Amino acid sequence: MTTGERIRARRKERCLTLRQLGAMTSLSNGALSQHETGQHSPSLALLARIAAALGCTSASLLGDEPSAPGGYRVSLSPAAVERLEALRASGLWGVTPDDVATSLVLAALRREVTP
Secondary structure, three states: OOHHHHHHHHHHHHOOOOOHHHHHHHHHHHHHHHHHHOOOOOOOHHHHHHHHHOOOOHHHHOOOOOOOOHHHHOOOOOHHHHHHHHHHHHOOOOOOHHHHHHHHHHHHHHHOOOO
16 A cells, blocks of 8 residues: 555545535635655655644554564554653653553553453
């Protein structure tokens, strides 16, 4: 699946029209359609805007989302990733968002298994 196909699939999952997504990202219907059909590839900055509007990560639209243990796929909101990156950049915390996501999945699985 291409990046454009992932954008279109996510937009349809959220029941958004091209016009609605365009209003959320300041893009025209035509520009979004060209990105969805693969006629043009969005820049990373534009991809981040589209991902934020669709409630997912740029990595998920690129098909580069890491897998957590057990085959679960974890997605952090753009705001959560931004907060984690700021914390990591401050030198106060030496883990990546992937480490945090994996820990959250494992904790959730333990709660499901524990009586």
